[in-house]
Amino acid sequence: MSPLARAASLAEVAVGVLDGGRRWLWRHAARTDLGRTCARDRSTRILALGLGHILVAFTVVGLVPLWLLLLSPLVLGVPHVVADVRYLVIRGPSLRPETLVALVVPLAAMTGLSVMEVMGGPSYPNVDVALGFAAIALAVSLAPASGRRRACVLAGVVALAVPAILAPYVAMMVLLHGHNVIAMVIWLCWTRRTVRLAHRIAILFAAIVATAALLAGVLDGIAWAGGPDFDLAPALAPGLDPVMANRLVLVYAFLQALHYVIWLRLIPSTQSQTPAASTFRRSLASLRADFGAVALAAIVVVALAVPTLACVYEPARVRDLYLSVALFHGWLELAVIGYLVVTRQRLGEPAA
Amino acid sequence: MTRVLLILVVVTSVAGADVPSPEEEACQGKAIGASCEGGACAMTKCSRSRPGPDGTLVNNEWDCMRCVTGASGAGDSIDGGEPSPIRIALGIGVAVLVLAGGIWLARRKLLT
Numbered sequence: 001m002s003p004l005a006r007a008a009s010l011a012e013v014a015v016g017v018l019d020g021g022r023r024w025l026w027r028h029a030a031r032t033d034l035g036r037t038c039a040r041d042r043s044t045r046i047l048a049l050g051l052g053h054i055l056v057a058f059t060v061v062g063l064v065p066l067w068l069l070l071l072s073p074l075v076l077g078v079p080h081v082v083a084d085v086r087y088l089v090i091r092g093p094s095l096r097p098e099t100l101v102a103l104v105v106p107l108a109a110m111t112g113l114s115v116m117e118v119m120g121g122p123s124y125p126n127v128d129v130a131l132g133f134a135a136i137a138l139a140v141s142l143a144p145a146s147g148r149r150r151a152c153v154l155a156g157v158v159a160l161a162v163p164a165i166l167a168p169y170v171a172m173m174v175l176l177h178g179h180n181v182i183a184m185v186i187w188l189c190w191t192r193r194t195v196r197l198a199h200r201i202a203i204l205f206a207a208i209v210a211t212a213a214l215l216a217g218v219l220d221g222i223a224w225a226g227g228p229d230f231d232l233a234p235a236l237a238p239g240l241d242p243v244m245a246n247r248l249v250l251v252y253a254f255l256q257a258l259h260y261v262i263w264l265r266l267i268p269s270t271q272s273q274t275p276a277a278s279t280f281r282r283s284l285a286s287l288r289a290d291f292g293a294v295a296l297a298a299i300v301v302v303a304l305a306v307p308t309l310a311c312v313y314e315p316a317r318v319r320d321l322y323l324s325v326a327l328f329h330g331w332l333e334l335a336v337i338g339y340l341v342v343t344r345q346r347l348g349e350p351a352a
Numbered sequence: 353m354t355r356v357l358l359i360l361v362v363v364t365s366v367a368g369a370d371v372p373s374p375e376e377e378a379c380q381g382k383a384i385g386a387s388c389e390g391g392a393c394a395m396t397k398c399s400r401s402r403p404g405p406d407g408t409l410v411n412n413e414w415d416c417m418r419c420v421t422g423a424s425g426a427g428d429s430i431d432g433g434e435p436s437p438i439r440i441a442l443g444i445g446v447a448v449l450v451l452a453g454g455i456w457l458a459r460r461k462l463l464t
Contacts, residue, residue, distance in 0.1 A: 089457050097458035104454025112447025121439040234375055234398075234418070292460070316377075328450060 004297055011284065011300075018280040026277075042275045043196045049265055050203035057257035058210045062219045065253045069232060070319060074310045076260045077322050078303040082291075083263040084329045087271060088186075088336045090290050093345040095336075099142040103335050106131040106138070107328040118324040125168035132175075132331035133161035139335035143342040153342050176236070179330045180255035183262040186333065190340050190347050191270045203266075207258060214250045217243070271348050375418035388419035396420065 029035030038045040060068050089100065110131040117123045140153050164171035184207065188200055213219075220243070233245035236252050272278055278286070288296050310318040340346070379386070379393035386393045398416035 085457070090461065095461065097462045100458040100461065101454055104451060104457075108447040108450035108454065111450045112443035112445075115446045116439045116443035119439050119442060121436070121443070295456075325446060 004293065007297060007300070008293070015280045015284055022280065039277065042194055042269065042272075042277075043199050045277060046195050046266060046269050047199040047202060049269065050199075050261070051206055053261040053265065054203070054206045054210055054258065057254055057261065058213075060257065061214070061250055061254045062222050065250055066232070068253045068257060069249075070315060072257060072260060073319050073322055074307045074315065076264065077326060078299070078306055080260050080263040081326050081329050082299050082303070083268065084333065086287075086290055087263075087267050087347060088332060091271065091348055092336055093339055093343060093347065095139075095339065096142070096144075099139065099339075102142060103135045103138045103332075106134040107331055107335075110331070111325060111328045114324040114327045115321075118320050125172060126165050128327075129168045129171050130161070130165050132334070133157060133164065135331050135335045136338045137161070139339040140342050143339050145342045145344075150342055153338060157338065173238075175330055177252060177255070179333075180252070180259040182330070182333050182337070183259040183267075186337065186347070187262050187266055187270065190337070190345075191267060192346060192348050194270050194272075194275070207255075210254060211251055214254055215247055217247060219250060220247070375420075376416055378419040379417045382417075392420060393417055394420045 026035075026039060030039055034044075034048070038048050089095065110128050113124055113128060113131075136157050137154060140150060140157055143150060164174075184204065188204060232249050232252075233240070233242065237245035237248035240248060268283075269278075291299065306318065306322055376398065378388040382388065382393045395415060395417050398418065
């Protein structure tokens, strides 16, 4: 038996166990009115999923914010980048292959520079930002749309790019915090209309209320009690007074958790072709259909390698290395948004 | 199982210790003004807010040396170290991998 076949049979067993647990949960949930409605109606199910995850994220931020900041990229980072590529590229808009390759060129150069930097090499922040905007500009310029529409969007991109390249640290700080919100924006504006507007607004409202509560200091007294004892405020909120800076770190931890939830749960459920809740077996088969067996095996290896490396090496360094390699996906999201704006497409649907 | 528990204990004890921030860590063993990733090492005030006995946040400050972003940013490049052949090879290798991934995705999109 080849290693790939052995891994596949192991995955089959694991998926069988997970689906057994899932069936057990649904059997118990179906005894309640809400559970039956969730089983029947995708929109209500996604609403419950979104609100439940927001509650969990808020609670974890209150209890162990720094653990959340340290561990969530290590465990969920690779799967969420895979989901990002899957829903924005493979199942994304009708990008022509040459357009995709063209916008990957600056992103690849940026990733190379970023890895050199994190390994202790020189840093070129304005080149990083310029390459990111180059990817957006290429996606917009090569999009099949009227010249006038392309020119308008391109003018907007250039208007943002010039000050960003001149003040790259400010731009990176905006991207750092804004990146967590972009997932919500993509889910709200550019996914299929399988979730009712009222339910989308309810999830958005809950996220805004939780963020406002964190900024108002609701968790000041209880957060920071446990977890690794280092201070992320200078990196995430430089120049702010300590109390406000710490609150902003909590907001970052919460929104980062939420953006993982959106990429790994809300967008897959919203974009699924079948309205019924998917089994783990079906999800795995769908992932395999999208990436192919070999790429899926490589994804599993990398997804397991990152947390394993963090266990045997320094967790913070592995996290830094992961973030430097994954930097490209933030700009990929912006490039695809640019393309969607120009072509008036929605993810998973043909152009209007 | 024992090994897994051991790894968990090691990880939690390492991460739960008084770990310096990444900015402080970047300047460990360096002189004031030495270049670091994204800036230069400088003496500043480090601070940390934690809940006090009455539940309100108490801010502690102390002198520390850490990497101040953009401190030496006069030119386009901030020297965080020599661009050694290994670093260059690693950077190019990762860039080629990302590019290869993009070409693979483009081919896959073309086929589906």
